[in-house]
Amino acid sequence: MAERSEGMSFDPTDEQRALCASAREFAESTLNAGLAERDRHGAGQEAGWRDLWQKCADFGLFGLCIPQEYGGAGHSTLTTIMALEAIGRGCADNGLTLGINGQIWAVLKPILSFGTDAQKRKYVPGLIDGRLVGAHGLTELETGSDAMSLKTTAEARDGGYVLNGTKAYIGMGPDCDLALVFASTTPDHGAWGVSAFLVEAGDAGFERGQPEEKMGLRSVPLGGLRLTDCWVPEDRRLGPVGAGMSIFQHTMEWERSFIFSSHVGAMARQLDECVAYSRSRETFGTPIGENQSVSNRLAEMRLRVETSRLLLYRAAWLKDMGRPSALEAAMAKLHISEAFAASSLDAVRIFGGRGYLSADGIERNLRDATGGLIYSGTSDIQRQIIARLLD
Amino acid sequence: MTKTDNAQARAAIRAYLASSPLAGHEFQDSDELLLSGLLDSLSVMRLVAFLEMEFGITIPPEDITVTNLASIDAMAAYLAREKV
Numbered sequence: 001m002a003e004r005s006e007g008m009s010f011d012p013t014d015e016q017r018a019l020c021a022s023a024r025e026f027a028e029s030t031l032n033a034g035l036a037e038r039d040r041h042g043a044g045q046e047a048g049w050r051d052l053w054q055k056c057a058d059f060g061l062f063g064l065c066i067p068q069e070y071g072g073a074g075h076s077t078l079t080t081i082m083a084l085e086a087i088g089r090g091c092a093d094n095g096l097t098l099g100i101n102g103q104i105w106a107v108l109k110p111i112l113s114f115g116t117d118a119q120k121r122k123y124v125p126g127l128i129d130g131r132l133v134g135a136h137g138l139t140e141l142e143t144g145s146d147a148m149s150l151k152t153t154a155e156a157r158d159g160g161y162v163l164n165g166t167k168a169y170i171g172m173g174p175d176c177d178l179a180l181v182f183a184s185t186t187p188d189h190g191a192w193g194v195s196a197f198l199v200e201a202g203d204a205g206f207e208r209g210q211p212e213e214k215m216g217l218r219s220v221p222l223g224g225l226r227l228t229d230c231w232v233p234e235d236r237r238l239g240p241v242g243a244g245m246s247i248f249q250h251t252m253e254w255e256r257s258f259i260f261s262s263h264v265g266a267m268a269r270q271l272d273e274c275v276a277y278s279r280s281r282e283t284f285g286t287p288i289g290e291n292q293s294v295s296n297r298l299a300e301m302r303l304r305v306e307t308s309r310l311l312l313y314r315a316a317w318l319k320d321m322g323r324p325s326a327l328e329a330a331m332a333k334l335h336i337s338e339a340f341a342a343s344s345l346d347a348v349r350i351f352g353g354r355g356y357l358s359a360d361g362i363e364r365n366l367r368d369a370t371g372g373l374i375y376s377g378t379s380d381i382q383r384q385i386i387a388r389l390l391d
Numbered sequence: 392m393t394k395t396d397n398a399q400a401r402a403a404i405r406a407y408l409a410s411s412p413l414a415g416h417e418f419q420d421s422d423e424l425l426l427s428g429l430l431d432s433l434s435v436m437r438l439v440a441f442l443e444m445e446f447g448i449t450i451p452p453e454d455i456t457v458t459n460l461a462s463i464d465a466m467a468a469y470l471a472r473e474k475v
Contacts, residue, residue, distance in 0.1 A: 114453055148432070191432065192425050192457040239453045245432060246455035326436060388433045 010313045016079050020086035024265075026059050027090030035093050038219040039364055042211060049220055050133070050175070052096055057130025061087065061100055066108060070124040078316040080104075081261040085309070088265025092361060094368035095219035097262035102171050103127060105255045107134030107180055110196070114239035114247055119198065123178060135176035136255075137199070137225050138248065141168045145381050148191035148245055152227065154183035160233040161185070161197060163205075167225040171375070174211045174223040177201045181227065182244050194244030198236045205230030216367030253326055255376050256333035257315035263340050263372065264308045270343055270365055271301045274350045288350070297346045304339035311335055327389040334382035337372035344369045400446065401467050407441050408463075420463040435460060442466065448473055 012020065031052055038049065056062065065080040066072020075083075084104075088097050108127050111120060126132035140150050152165025163183050167173070179199045186193030199206050209224035239247050275298060278289030288294050311332040318325040344366035348355035355362040373379050401420060408418065412434040424430045430438065438460070439450050448470075459469040 189426055189457055190428075240456060242456045242458065243453050246452045249432060249436065249455075250452045324440060385433065389437075 008314070008317050010078075010310075010317075012082060016082050019075075019079065019083050023059075023061075023083045023086040024090040027087045030055055030059075031087075031091040031093055031096060035219065036358070036361065038093070038095075039361075040218075040358075042213060042218045049096060049099075052093075053099070053133065054130040056096075056100055057128065062103055062108065062130070063128035065104070066112070066124060066128055070112075070120055071128055072124075076316075077258070077319040078313060081258055081312055081316045084258075084261035085265040085268075085312070088262030089269050090265070091262070092266070092269070092364075093219050094263065094266055094365065095217035097266070098217055098259070098371075099172055099220040101259045101261055102136065102255075103134050105258050106136040106251055107178070109254045110180060110238065110247055110251045111198075113250060114196070114243070116235070118235065119238065123198065127178070132177040133172050133175055135170050135172045135179045135225070136251070137167045137170050137173070137179040137181040139167060139169045140165070145378060148182075148194055148248065150182060150184060150194065152181070152183040153187060154185045154195060154197060156185070158231065160231050161195075161237065163197060163199065163227040163230040163232065165227050167227075169212075169222060169375075170225055171222050172220060173225050174208050174221040176208060176225075179206075179225055180238065181225070182248065183227075184244075185241050189242065191245050193242060194248075195241050196238040196244050196247045197232055198238055199227070199230065199232055203230055203232060215370055216364070217371050249326075252377065253329045254319075256329040256382070257319065257325060258312070258332075259376055260308070260333070260336040260340070260372065261312060263369070264305065264312055264336060266365065267301070267305045267308060267340055267343050270347050271298070271305055273362075274298060274301060274347050278350060294350060297350060301343045301346055304343050308332075308336040308339050327386060330377075330382045330385040330389070333376055334379050334386065337369070338379060340372055341366070341369040397467055397471060400470050401463055403445055404442070404463050404466055407438070407445070412437070418463075420467070422462055424463075425457050425461050442470075446470060 034048060060073055063072035064075050064083055065077055068074040084101060091097055108124065111123055123132065127134055138147055140152065142151070143149050152163065152167065154161040154163050163181060165183060167181065178201070181197045181199045182194055183197060184193050185195040201208065205228045207226040209226065211221035211223050214222060278294050278298060279287050281288050289298065315325050315328045315332045318328055347362055348366055351362045354360060358364070412430055416429065425435065435455065439455055442448070443450055458465065460466055
């Protein structure tokens with residue numbers, strides 16, 4: 001596929017346009033059925049998310065930017081996020097799209113960046129064809145924003161490592177087949193003594209917790225992981241001993257840049273719905289969109305879609321150019337998460353009582369968007385990073 | 392890397408650290424910078440960007456470890472291994 005990458009032009013090529021149209025049609029026709037039930041009852045494999053996961057894999061979503069030698073399509077980062085945005089435009093299940101993005105940016109990417117060829121050949125094909133669901137196992141109950149102050153340990157023993165510790169708030173954790181687990185191999189070295197490991201669901205001593213009940217993003221599971229004398233062989237360590245900090249930073253740059261790719265599409269869909277409603281809903285004999293208070297909200301929502309998309313695309317362009325993008329990643333994460341939350345509240349205000357009720361799913365976006373202010377580094381942490389990286 | 396080059400590299404790193412992340416601190420080439428907490432993760436990120444630009448190298452993420460960046464001594468040894 002011809003993909004522009006040299007100049008910073010974000011006009012889609014014909015091929016990108018066709019891929020996005022196909023992704024949106026797939027999402028609209030396949031991924032929305034049963035969403036209200038999944039949202040009401042929460043995640044769990046019985047809720048059917050894994051069937052949808054498999055359909056996404058069959059469509060090729062997980063392999064969009066994965067090199068062809070590992071079974072992917074080999075698209076550029078920019079083409080990939082355009083397609084994922086189109087998925088969000090068509091799919092109202094923000095939990096599912098978050099899970100898809102998490103698998104691509106926080107599981108597949110670090111394995112591709114730090115894995116041995118044997119590790120890539122063992123895990124990447126299954127992660128992109130739907131056989132494996134991955135989880136990024138970093139956070140612990142006491143760590144939060146101080147992510148690398150983790151307590152999980154990995155002691156070298158018998159040609160491998162014995163892992164002990166508990167992880168919390170892990171997206172897809174309760175049903176994961178593979179977890180990228182961060183643990184301290186040299187506790188005296190603090191954050192610089194952390195290493196990363198690939199733990200398989202069948203490993204003795206590895207337990208996946210029950211799905212937690214949560215405010216939003218209910219359609220996919222989130223929960224803890226417990227490692228009790230869990231031995232993994234040496235060849236399951238990802239990257240060198242002590243590279244955990246670097247793997248974390250590297251992965252966060254990808255995750256913060258692109259985990260909201262589909263949410264930008266959701267914001268565009270949300271705006272379409274609000275514009276249509278403000279034109280059709282009349283009060284005092286005129287469409288509500290003619291009230292300046294409503295039209296101002298629509299204008300702000302449109303501005304948020306555009307600015308979010310530009311930050312997202314620019315971060316992708318930088319990645320495709322091989323340039324550093326820590327600052328741009330933090331800006332994209334901060335802006336898009338805050339924009340989605342603000343626009344979701346505006347949508348509820350525009351729809352009024354109908355927006356507050358659950359039947360139309362308007363309020364679901366607001367609940368889903370709230371999580372984005374916290375995961376992958378809170379908004380406050382992103383502001384700190386941006387301020388520190390100013391020249 | 393020759394002895395002179397290595398001395399120049401140390402001087403450049405020392406000057407960078409003194410101008411920004413460690414401004415106001417007194418430090419020696421052997422001083423532990425990472426484990427002591429003198430440099431936090433963002434400071435290390437900026438230090439790596441400086442090393443790449445100053446010495447025209449690409450430091451792969453897997454090389455960003457305490458072994459290679461613990462002190463000015465460790466950085467000089469890493470640059471020597473990379474044949475800067």
